[in-house]
Amino acid sequence: xxxxxxxxxxxxxxxxxxxxxxxxxxxxxxxxxxxxxxxxxxxxxxxxxxxxxxxxxxxxxxxxxxxxxxxxxxxxxxxxxxxxxxxxxxxxxxxxxxxxxxxxxxxxx
Amino acid sequence: xxxxxxxxxxxxxxxxxxxxxxxxxxxxxxxxxxxxxxxxxxxxxxxxxxxxxxxxxxxxxxxxxxxxxxxxxxxxxxxxxxxxxxxxxxxxxxxxxxxxxxxxxxxxxxxxx
Numbered sequence: 717x718x719x720x721x722x723x724x725x726x727x728x729x730x731x732x733x734x735x736x737x738x739x740x741x742x743x744x745x746x747x748x749x750x751x752x753x754x755x756x757x758x759x760x761x762x763x764x765x766x767x768x769x770x771x772x773x774x775x776x777x778x779x780x781x782x783x784x785x786x787x788x789x790x791x792x793x794x795x796x797x798x799x800x801x802x803x804x805x806x807x808x809x810x811x812x813x814x815x816x817x818x819x820x821x822x823x824x825x
Numbered sequence: 826x827x828x829x830x831x832x833x834x835x836x837x838x839x840x841x842x843x844x845x846x847x848x849x850x851x852x853x854x855x856x857x858x859x860x861x862x863x864x865x866x867x868x869x870x871x872x873x874x875x876x877x878x879x880x881x882x883x884x885x886x887x888x889x890x891x892x893x894x895x896x897x898x899x900x901x902x903x904x905x906x907x908x909x910x911x912x913x914x915x916x917x918x919x920x921x922x923x924x925x926x927x928x929x930x931x932x933x934x935x936x937x938x
Contacts, residue, residue, distance in 0.1 A: 748925075750927075752929075759915055759929040759931050759932045760915070760929050761929070762927070762928060762929075765926050804868065810880075810881055811856075811858075811873045811875070811880045811881040812858060812870045812873055812881050812883070813870065813917075813927060814870070815860075815867055815869075816867070817867040818867065
């Protein structure tokens with residue numbers, strides 16, 4: 717079992733819709749969770765961090781954390797073609813981040 | 826505020842050679858982590874340095890090494906390059922305590938021929 721699992725996609729959503737990206741992790745002691753966006757040929761860009769159970773909103777992005785279920789999700793409201801990228805879920809473990817393999821999101825006009 | 830700077834951006838090396846990559850973290854950040862990204866394996870942790878000390882190391886052979894200087898700049902070195910070392914090498918900086926946000930540089934694209 718991988719430490720951080722994501723569906724590789726692609727997840728295709730129409731412009732204006734809500735995109736829902738999911739991530740599960742195996743280590744119950746993990747305390748910090750991050751979402752990164754990576755455009756093709758570019759480096760990962762941090763878009764959200766979440767540390768406690770519940771929702772955290774930042775603009776069009778909402779991160780959701782459920783530690784009991786070991787589940788993190790990212791919602792993107794009013795999806796735009798510019799949101800088309802690979803979204804990486806990362807979970808902290810001691811002094812490093814463990815990354816999922818990413819979900820490719822495609823937003824079509 | 827300047828971001829994380831990695832040099833060089835691109836490198837082409839021959840099998841058996843060695844290479845040194847450089848990373849300058851965000852000003853005030855004392856932790857530097859290195860990752861290797863390949864299409865097949867995704868992002869894999871190499872090592873993390875804080876105040877010139879290696880705190881954590883990933884599951885890579887000893888050919889991969891690194892260091893951090895007193896100004897927090899970091900270098901990683903790969904000796905005896907193999908074709909499989911071709912990858913995007915990413916450096917991330919953070920303020921240092923565990924579980925804090927990490928910011929990536931643009932990466933160094935290494936191609937081994």
